[in-house]
Amino acid sequence: MKDEAAPFERPDPKILMVWTYSSAISYAVFGLLFSLPALLLLALGRPKPLLFVFVLAPLLLWLLTKALLRRQWERWGFRVTPRTVEIRKGLVWRSYRIVARDRIQHVDINSGPLDRKFGLVQVVIYTAGTAVGMIPGLTPERAESLRIELSASMDPSNQEKE
Amino acid sequence: MRRLHPSTLIVGFVPRVWDAIRALLPALAASLATGKRDFTEIVLAGMGVLGGFGIISTYLTTRFGVEGNELVWRSGWLFKRDRRISLDHIHNVNMRQGLLERLFNVVTLEVETAAGHGAELKLQALSQADAEQLRAELLSSAAAAEDPGEAAPVYRVTREDLWLGAITENQGAQVIFVLLTIFGGAALVRGLLAASSLTSLVPATAVWVVGGLLLVAVLIAGWLYGAVAYAIRFGGFMVRSEPGIYRVMHGLLSKMQFVLRTERIEYVAISSTLWQKWIGRATLRVGTAGSFGEHGVVAPLALMVPEQQANQMAESLLTGGSLEELKWNRFPPYLITITIVRAILNIAFFGGLAYALSLMPGPARLVWPVMLLGPVLTLAATTENLLSYRLSGYAVGSEIVAVRQGFLMRKTELMPLNRVHLLSTSQPLWWSWRGVTSLTLTGMVHSLQIPMLPAPAADDLKARLSLRAPAFKPADASLTSSAAV
Numbered sequence: 001m002k003d004e005a006a007p008f009e010r011p012d013p014k015i016l017m018v019w020t021y022s023s024a025i026s027y028a029v030f031g032l033l034f035s036l037p038a039l040l041l042l043a044l045g046r047p048k049p050l051l052f053v054f055v056l057a058p059l060l061l062w063l064l065t066k067a068l069l070r071r072q073w074e075r076w077g078f079r080v081t082p083r084t085v086e087i088r089k090g091l092v093w094r095s096y097r098i099v100a101r102d103r104i105q106h107v108d109i110n111s112g113p114l115d116r117k118f119g120l121v122q123v124v125i126y127t128a129g130t131a132v133g134m135i136p137g138l139t140p141e142r143a144e145s146l147r148i149e150l151s152a153s154m155d156p157s158n159q160e161k162e
Numbered sequence: 163m164r165r166l167h168p169s170t171l172i173v174g175f176v177p178r179v180w181d182a183i184r185a186l187l188p189a190l191a192a193s194l195a196t197g198k199r200d201f202t203e204i205v206l207a208g209m210g211v212l213g214g215f216g217i218i219s220t221y222l223t224t225r226f227g228v229e230g231n232e233l234v235w236r237s238g239w240l241f242k243r244d245r246r247i248s249l250d251h252i253h254n255v256n257m258r259q260g261l262l263e264r265l266f267n268v269v270t271l272e273v274e275t276a277a278g279h280g281a282e283l284k285l286q287a288l289s290q291a292d293a294e295q296l297r298a299e300l301l302s303s304a305a306a307a308e309d310p311g312e313a314a315p316v317y318r319v320t321r322e323d324l325w326l327g328a329i330t331e332n333q334g335a336q337v338i339f340v341l342l343t344i345f346g347g348a349a350l351v352r353g354l355l356a357a358s359s360l361t362s363l364v365p366a367t368a369v370w371v372v373g374g375l376l377l378v379a380v381l382i383a384g385w386l387y388g389a390v391a392y393a394i395r396f397g398g399f400m401v402r403s404e405p406g407i408y409r410v411m412h413g414l415l416s417k418m419q420f421v422l423r424t425e426r427i428e429y430v431a432i433s434s435t436l437w438q439k440w441i442g443r444a445t446l447r448v449g450t451a452g453s454f455g456e457h458g459v460v461a462p463l464a465l466m467v468p469e470q471q472a473n474q475m476a477e478s479l480l481t482g483g484s485l486e487e488l489k490w491n492r493f494p495p496y497l498i499t500i501t502i503v504r505a506i507l508n509i510a511f512f513g514g515l516a517y518a519l520s521l522m523p524g525p526a527r528l529v530w531p532v533m534l535l536g537p538v539l540t541l542a543a544t545t546e547n548l549l550s551y552r553l554s555g556y557a558v559g560s561e562i563v564a565v566r567q568g569f570l571m572r573k574t575e576l577m578p579l580n581r582v583h584l585l586s587t588s589q590p591l592w593w594s595w596r597g598v599t600s601l602t603l604t605g606m607v608h609s610l611q612i613p614m615l616p617a618p619a620a621d622d623l624k625a626r627l628s629l630r631a632p633a634f635k636p637a638d639a640s641l642t643s644s645a646a647v
Contacts, residue, residue: 081628082633082634082635082636083628083629083631083632083633083634084627084628084631091591092590092591093588093589093590093591094587094588094589094590094591094594095586095587095588095589096586096587096589096624097584097585097586098584098585098586098624098627098628099583099584100582100583100627100628100630100631101631101632101634102631102632102634103583103584103631105247105251106245106246106247106248106251107246108243108244108245109244110238110241110242110243110244111241111242112240112241113240113241127583127584127606128451128583128606130583130604130606130607132583132584132604133584149636151248152634152635153634154248154250154251156632158634158635159632159633159634159635160632160633160634160635
């Protein structure tokens with residue numbers, strides 16, 4: 001089997017909802033922190049129109065993030081080849097990671113409250129105690145099958161004879 | 163599945179309170195120096211202490227045990243974690259007992275895997291009996307002790323080389339950073355403002371002369387500080403060789419002794435300052451994946467040796483042929499553009515911050531000159547990068563990857579391909595229009611970055627790394643997902 005023929009797999013589309021909600025929470029906290037000085041100055045009777053930027057900017061950034069989420073999801077992909085695990089992501093800042101399967105030490109399955117709300121989990125791949133890749137938006141069944149497949153990489157007897 | 167001992171609530175909580183107090187002290191010192199009186203430090207300490215209450219969740223939700231051939235650990239309430247470590251990979255299980263743990267007769271168990279750097283998993287706290295039982299379950303057989311063999315010194319720094327290294331490794335900027343760390347930026351500015359008020363009493367010329375002399379004094383003090391610190395740190399530097407091991411010892415006041423296992427060397431750096439380059443000397447440092455008392459840091463293996471000797475030592479540590487046979491490639495010219503643009507953005511940011519702070523009422527206004535350090539450091543770093551462009555580059559050999567950079571401090575970094583765990587590329591959109599990308603090779607602990615190279619060269623290295631890895635049989639045909647694109 002040629003490694004380059006293996007297709008890239010995307011996270012489950014429900015991850016878009018997880019990302020929408022998590023980005024909304026992040027920008028809400030960001031907006032709250034930046035709006036406090038504006039509200040304080042307003043309360044002191046010193047309106048500064050420019051300071052409303054600190055309130056509107058997080059909202060605009062979130063709307064921009066939401067508009068780009070689908071395209072970011074389309075760029076997200078991972079694939080398991082006989083030799084490697086490869087992860088690509090990012091729309092404006094593109095990253096690509098390759099991990100040799102014989103280096104994988106263990107695989108964690110994690111889930112936050114938003115992940116669980118939509119029935120999703122994350123898989124984190126470790127080599128020698130360091131996390132080298134995180135794959136979000138997998139169903140528990142797919143995550144478990146991925147973990148089983150990668151765990152087989154930890155057994156040298158599973159190597160193909162070359 | 164077992165649970166942690168109830169004393170976890172105290173053993174885990176108290177150190178976090180202590181950390182919060184330690185973080186509070188410098189902030190308090192700065193407040194006293196600037197005369198600022200508010201509750202910022204109390205709030206920060208309170209937040210640190212509140213964070214310690216996470217130990218309650220850890221205690222209530224952590225479950226661990228041995229299932230089949232795996233150590234299983236689960237923890238977390240809001241963010242759940244599930245970790246499994248194969249027993250075959252566990253090489254060492256350490257038990258640590260601090261003062262608090264001794265009071266409650268509990269221990270912390272640290273599980274290290276065969277290729278790990280430090281503890282892979284920490285279980286705090288377990289009762290002594292539980293810890294002993296779990297340790298016995300995890301360790302199938304004791305590792306045979308290594309025969310140390312006869313240790314022969316292979317390198318010892320001479321007094322002349324030590325002082326030569328000391329006076330050529332100038333750490334002048336350290337004085338400024340030490341002052342900032344101890345007194346804080348606000349306190350320093352307050353002192354400068356108090357001194358500037360003297361201009362009404364003395365002629366302006368005298369102020370400029372004294373200011374210039376002070377600057378020279380700071381630079382000389384930094385140089386002397388760097389030289390003395392170097393001599394104290396590396397005095398008595400000696401390397402002994404044992405089968406598969408280098409034992410390194412150095413230090414006049416604090417004695418450092420550590421082991422470098424040659425099989426764990428995953429990074430080599432040959433560095434020299436401009437002055438050292440002129441006299442043809444270099445320092446060889448190696449980075450290992452740490453375990454069993456190894457540092458897992460970049461440690462010196464030879465100080466102030468002739469450059470050729472440093473290269474030969476590096477070749478002996480890495481398989482991959484001669485360093486002289488490496489074909490060096492210059493970084494793409496686009497790197498110069500990016501370096502200048504980053505510098506402009508950096509200077510604009512810190513300059514804007516300084517301007518905004520200068521408009522603030524109250525003590526915050528005093529901090530604005532400190533923000534100007536950002537642009538100064540940026541200018542220094544950018545100048546160094548631009549001056550070193552012609553001397554810098556990367557090389558991909560059959561077994562090693564090398565990067566060389568720097569003008570005032572020149573460094574050649576090497577990483578063997580057989581120690582690479584992860585290859586990652588990072589490419590902003592505007593870099594993709596130019597067909598370039600950055601690439602990082604990561605070993606167990608250390609990493610080597612090529613700041614910019616052509617995308618096809620990165621693809622070649624990806625393909626080469628992939629083909630080096632052994633192929634595995636698929637676990638099950640039904641594992642193929644239907645979400646493939």
